[in-house]
Amino acid sequence: MTRNSTDATSDRIIAAATAEFARHGIAGARVERIAKEARTGKERVYAYFRSKEALYRFVAGRELAAMADAVQLDPTDLPGYAGRMHDHAVRHPERHRLMLWGQLELPAGQAPADDPLQESLRRKVELLRKAQDAGHLDPAWAPEDILVFVSQLALSWAGQTDLTPVGEERDAFLAARRAAIVAAVQRLFPATGSDATPTAAGS
């Protein structure tokens, strides 16, 4: 996308697209509805983004970056990271829906080389690998597995809306689930803390 003096229009398109994709997914999203909500025309949307899928990838990448800012990956404290990720997902369910649609709807193995999702994953894997080299994380795990397992555990409950009580029980229920997530990640990938002695590798 080229940024120029019509930034205001593109900002409105991005905001409208984020809401539309979170709600309807990629196939269900209507570019016409996005254009209308952004007070512009369909052809303007396609002038910025070459396709509906490209628009989805752009807004999903943007949300992922926002999430990475809000939930800093600290490889010396993965339990804390998982807890923050759980909090974020519970607080912003629509952002997580946005990402999930992509897993279901994007054709497999066809991400463009500059896909921001892939890029963000590569950066995180690199961070974990360095923490393994520094003795903060057991080097017996592949860093990809660490990343995916922590995020799967962290998001265990945020998406289980049918299993989560509504009403006044909700907060206590989610607090207990959060504590269990942190405990599970602590057992798998114990926090060392940046000022603690690194654990013996392979312990």
Added chain:
Amino acid sequence: MTRNSTDATSDRIIAAATAEFARHGIAGARVERIAKEARTGKERVYAYFRSKEALYRFVAGRELAAMADAVQLDPTDLPGYAGRMHDHAVRHPERHRLMLWGQLELPAGQAPADDPLQESLRRKVELLRKAQDAGHLDPAWAPEDILVFVSQLALSWAGQTDLTPVGEERDAFLAARRAAIVAAVQRLFPATGSDATPTAAGS
């Protein structure tokens, strides 16, 4: 749904609906397309199932039951269970897509009391609770957490199609991921084996 002499028609509807929902999700599925594929009419579909959502809940419950048959939950060997669940998801990606759509599209907290998904979860939680009482599983965990964590870990990689290499590397990659899943579940919820001495509770 009432079963009667027109079982052949309802079987065709169920088969067509399973494929349609796996591919397009709930909102994207077209009852007309399902009816056509099942060589019947839309009104017949609605005679069996009162709504598209009811039809989805029926086929998703059916798939879940088939999966539970294929991947037996053995509370004394959760690592083995996780490995089998991973295998099943890798072998039948369309069945897992079918379940994921429900998480995204079904309205939260509105499952009917006889929802087969809820029913299947309740049964599994009960099995885990009994295994905790018998000393096979650490009773410090809530059984719901055990169930969700094991299934999140088991399905870590089956859905990550963008992170999975295609071509000849694929099998070795997935075998390594499977081994990591089994190792992670073993660390969290060690297998005792039905003939082994139960682990000390809380160990």
